[in-house]
Amino acid sequence: MKSGRLTHISNELGILIGSGFSCDLLDEAASRLYILDVLHPDGYFCPWCRVELPKNSKAYQNFCSGQLVRCPACSKKFSGRTGTSLAKVKLSYREVMAFCLLYSLQVSIKEIASHLNLSLRSAYGYRDRFFKKENCL
């Protein structure tokens, strides 16, 4: 009865989500590092000139901490969000993580908007940004 067990787990997650779930339950730094690795699986590069940020450099540390970085080669500024589906997204990394988790659990957009204090319009916009095939994280 594997499918019965899955339904049971799914119901328990539904109860968890329903009882005051908040992105405050997620760690911002851990969410940021996880998402940066998803967005940049081949390493951290300048989106303009493709120079890789050397590990243990100040630029690399700033990139990992979500700050703007000046490229050591071309001097243009960028962050881990530049040139990705998170460009110009005003959500924190843990809010992005919470959004994606809730959406993956098939929580309605209306409920996600409520959990994250978003307008319905913004929530639909983020859904399209994060989950349309061509924009997938």
Ligand SMILES: [Zn+2]
């Ligand atoms: Zn560059």
